[in-house]
Amino acid sequence: MRFFVDTANLNEIREAAAMGILDGVTTNPSLMAKEGVKDVNAHYKTICEMVGNGDVSAEVFATDYDGIMKEGRLLAQLHSNITVKVPMIPEGIKAIRTFTEEGIRTNCTLIFSSAQALIAAKAGATYVSPFLGRLDDVGHNGMSLIASIRQIFSNYGIETQILAASIRHTLHLVQCAEMGADVATMPYKVIEGLFKHPLTDKGLEQFLKDAAKIG
Numbered sequence: 001m002r003f004f005v006d007t008a009n010l011n012e013i014r015e016a017a018a019m020g021i022l023d024g025v026t027t028n029p030s031l032m033a034k035e036g037v038k039d040v041n042a043h044y045k046t047i048c049e050m051v052g053n054g055d056v057s058a059e060v061f062a063t064d065y066d067g068i069m070k071e072g073r074l075l076a077q078l079h080s081n082i083t084v085k086v087p088m089i090p091e092g093i094k095a096i097r098t099f100t101e102e103g104i105r106t107n108c109t110l111i112f113s114s115a116q117a118l119i120a121a122k123a124g125a126t127y128v129s130p131f132l133g134r135l136d137d138v139g140h141n142g143m144s145l146i147a148s149i150r151q152i153f154s155n156y157g158i159e160t161q162i163l164a165a166s167i168r169h170t171l172h173l174v175q176c177a178e179m180g181a182d183v184a185t186m187p188y189k190v191i192e193g194l195f196k197h198p199l200t201d202k203g204l205e206q207f208l209k210d211a212a213k214i215g
Contacts, residue, residue, distance in 0.1 A: 100124030
């Protein structure tokens with residue numbers, strides 16, 4: 001499973017990259033606004049330079065076909081790491097088909113059903129992004145969506161990758177790995193949470209105490 005960090009914060013990206021576990025970045029207008037980004041394109045370029053060969057999902061603002069195509073082509077020209085993030089709407093699916101024909105990678109976002117994921121895959125999306133946490137928020141089982149998409153894609157040998165999004169905690173990540181998601185994108189705090197276990201802390205504390213007794 002590949003790990004993407006869902007952020008526009010350069011320090012968080014830098015830290016994840018330094019650990020050697022970062023495979024890519026996803027971001028969106030809300031995350032850009034949170035960081036006070038003014039020059040979005042320059043910020044995307046900086047992120048791309050920080051992730052090596054990893055994909056960086058850059059989201060379009062337009063919701064009409066022509067607008068999505070115009071924005072997506074410009075984004076794709078910014079850096080070879082850019083994957084154009086397109087919403088799950090009819091005009092978005094049309095655009096994904098054209099982007100695919102033009103050799104531009106895409107991430108179909110705001111997926112909330114396996115039917116939507118299948119449509120995006122048929123259009124040629126590189127990634128589909130099912131939103132787990134948001135489904136959980138409204139009383140649905142987000143993890144069952146990952147399982148359903150994985151089953152459908154496996155049935156037909158579909159190469160579109162499942163990019164599990166809206167991951168809220170460590171258990172979400174572990175379950176996504178168990179279900180066979182190709183990629184998980186998560187806030188940096190979830191990455192930090194992967195390291196935590198009380199027995200690790202207790203064991204380290206004891207080792208340090210014992211080490212102090214030696215010599």
